[in-house]
Structure formats: structure tokens, C-alpha cells
Amino acid sequence: MGKKSLIYIVLIALSFFYIFPIYTLLNTSLKMDEDLKYGPVAPTHRIYLGAYTHAFHCIKKQLVNSVIITVFATIISSILGSMSGYIFSKLRFNGDRITFLVLVLGFYIAPQSILIPLVIFMGKVGLFNTYFGLILTHVAYGMPITTLLFRNYYEGLPQELVDSSWVDGCNTFQTYTKVFLPLSLPGFAVVAIFQFTNIWNEFLFGLTLTRGVSSQPVTVAVANLKGTTVAAWNMICAGAAITTIPVVLIYIFLLKMIIKGLLMGSVKG
């Protein structure tokens, strides 16, 4: 046996570890109730989408909520992150480094450390159980990472761009909108994908800042599927699959940008 085939055997064996749970999920989600008794491993002998329609019916309101919350929070946090990342990359002011550091370190502080004041605050200002409350929360906690990602992105653009537009008479705002924004599209793509997937998947804020279905995100709805029905595993798996498929597709089709975001956000501190 050649060295090459040995490498492939290892790579495929590792793939099995990553794929098998996903296979189980999809396989179960496509079963009819009475086929569940054949177990999750053997391929289902008839494909049935009823579990999907049932699950979709249970979580459709929350799907809409999640789309609204995630889209707005992604757009706002990307724009604000681009603005602050641009300043931290291209302009110097007194205390810029320490400000940047303190801002970015916010990324490492666990959400539990601020959870109690957050819930009280949202209640006091009337944003508990609203879209805007969740959007604001996701934007605020997105600032460290979006600032860091954009700072690192703009580090790749030459300082001369600022200097020459300055010579042309542009102020900071014009330099940003006329020179940097048009060059920012790849940066926006990376940051927006990063934010979208994280906010879409978020659970704890959704759980603590909502009550009832009016602004509840879909992650909470899927978690609740387990409680509502006794072991309707096909429906539970279908619900999990519905929420996961969009993100998996983003990962597969935009893998390069995902990888860029993961490396850009983590390698440089």
C-alpha cells in the first residue's frame, strides 16, 4: 500500500467523524414517524418531507424574527466596525492604541458577565422582548470583532491613500467615503458573513431577552421543539436542519471568505 493511499485513508476516516452526525441528522429528518423504529443509521428507505413542513410550521414566526434581527444587526455592526477600524488603522490620536486594545478585549469577556445588567437595562428602557433590543445587543457585542477585522483589513491598504486624498483637500469623512469605502467591499463581505453566521446561531441573548414568540429568535424555537413533542426526533432534526442549512451553504459557497475572516480575526491581536 502506497503512502498516498495511507494519507487518503486517514483523511477519509477523519471526514467520517465530521460527517456522520450530520448524516444522522438529515437521515432522521427525512423519516416518517413509523420509520423511526429502524434507527438513525440505516438509510431511510423512503424520503418524506412531512417532518420539515411540521417543523417549519412550528418555527416560521421565529425564522422571520431571526432574519430581521440578523440582517439589521449584521449591516449596522459592519458599517460601524468599518468606520472605527478605518480610524484605528489610518489615523493617529492620543491614546489610540490603548483605546483600540480595550475595545477589542471586549470580545473575550463572556456574555454571562454582563447578562444580568443587560436584562435589567433592556427592561428599564422598554427594549425587552423587542427586535431593536436584540439588534442593539448584537451590534454592541459585535463592535470588538468587527473593529478588529476591519482594522486588519485596512492595514492591508497603503497609508498613502490617506495622505494623497488629504493633499487633494478631502477631510476624514470624505477620505473614508470616497477613497476607502469603494475599496472596502471584500472587507465588508468577510465581516458581514462572519457576523451573520454568529448572530444567526446565537442562543443566550435570544433566550434571556425575549418572552413568547413575538421577537424570539429561531435558535430558541428549535431548542423548544424538544420540549413540545415527545421524542418526535424526525421533526426535531428537521427543525435543526432548517436553521442550519443556510449557514452551511454560506460556509460551502463562501468558504474562502469564511477562512479569511477566521484567520484575520484570530491571528492578529
Place this chain on the structure above:
Amino acid sequence: MVVKNNLPSIVFIAPAIILVAIFVYIFSGWSAWTSLTDWRIIGRMGKFIGVQNYIRLFANDDIFRKCLYNTAKLIVIFIGVTIPLGIICAIFLDLGVKGKGFFRAIYLIPLSFSFVASATMWGWMFLPDKGSINTLLRMLSLGFLTQPWITSTKQSIISVAIVYVWQFSGFATLVYYAGISSVDPDIVDAARVDGANTFQQYLRVVLPLQKPATFTVLLILLMYSLRVFDLVWLLTGGGPAFSSEVLATYMYRVTFNQNLFAYGASISFVMFVLSFVVIIIPVLIGTLKSRG
């Protein structure tokens, strides 16, 4: 040329700074203050009781001590498996066979799953009687290897760690692969000329250069394992018998199920201190070092 122009810069960074100042730092401080009170009813202020909540936590609360132990155990198992696995995957991808992009994509897919989805899926995998893992083992005539998984007090935290490894080892692979493939080929060639085989080349030349990658991976894995909530809450619920209860799930239970806000805040402050010591201080040291 360094541009000095204070006013517009401040306008640009103001939203980010104000949001983080309020939502991260002021709220952390508020939470820390709350932990020094006996507050438990919404609408009424608690009164200052000093560090009594902390005394109760560390001296009288067996579940809290269990949480510290379980969190530490999870971190050790999770990181102890994920880093070697990430290095192995990265090396095998680096060996230069066709389709490495395909395999790298497969290893990364679990990272796209929400913890809600992975808890659902793995909850189904781990069921002792009908779950996929034990069913597969029985189908392969390996029935003697079946495990009680999440239903056992001995294996519940291991089960959580397995899911975390599944979810994050692709990330470790990605960072190590980026580090390994950026090693100067001349250095590796020099080792080969000196008679080192492939294994020795990696062990003696490539891996010692992966300290920055290890630092990055370690920080992110520590961050996610200290704050683990969703997965434990939905996979095991902290059970059976608190055998998989971690700091974050206990904090949630105390705060939102038992309405002991101040006591919950003291647990969250312990989490804050832990993340400060194991994550933020290393980041600060790393940043200072890289600036020389």
C-alpha cells in the same frame, strides 16, 4: 505623514466606543457591584452585604465547586484533544495530496452549526438505546463498546467535550494549516538534506515554528470553553446529578430559574476573573511582546 485631526476621528469611533463602554465595561462593573448585595427581587434594590455571596460560593456551595471542577475537566479534555487533532489534520492536509481543499471544507462544516443544532443532533447521537453511535457500534458487531454517554454521571462531561471537539477541531486545523503551509520551504529542505524523514521534518522543524498558531488556537478554545452554555444546557441540562453542570449553566440556573440575582452575579464575576486571568492577560502580554 501622520495626520493629526482629532474631531472627525472621534465621531467615527464614538459609536463603537460608547457601545462597548456601556454594554461590556459598565455592565461588567454593574454586575460586579450587584454581586456584593443581597438583591433578589426585581424592582427593589438589594442591600450591601460585602463579600458574603463569595464566602457562600467558595465555602458552602458544593454545586459551585462541582462546576469549577467540571469546567476545568471540560477544558482539559477539550483542548487536550482538539490541539493534537488539529495538528494531525493540518499535517495530513499539508502532505500534498489532491483534494485537500475538499477535506478542509468538510472539517470546517461543524463550525457553521449553532450549538442548538449540534446539541439537538448529538443528543440524538448519544441516546443509549436508539442513538446513532450505539446503533452503529451494534451494527458493526461492536456492541460491547456501547456507552451510556449523556445518561451517565461519569461520561456526561466527556460527551460535551466530544461535541466541542467535533465543532472546533476544524478551526484548529485551519489555523495550524495556515501556519504550517507558511513555513519557509528552504528550512524544510535543509532538514531533508540532513537526512530527516517526513515525520522528523514536521516534528523538529515545522512544529516548533507553530507557537503563534498554538497561542491563537488556545485563546479561542479557552474562550469558548469557559463560557460554554448553550451546548451543556441543551445536551445534558447540567445533569445527571450536576455531573456536567458548568459555571455558565449554574449562573443561568441560579439567576433566571431561582431568581437569586446577586448570587448569580457573583458566579458571573468569577467567570469574569477567570477569563481575565487565562485570556485577557495572555493577550496583553502577547500584544506587548509583539511590539517589542
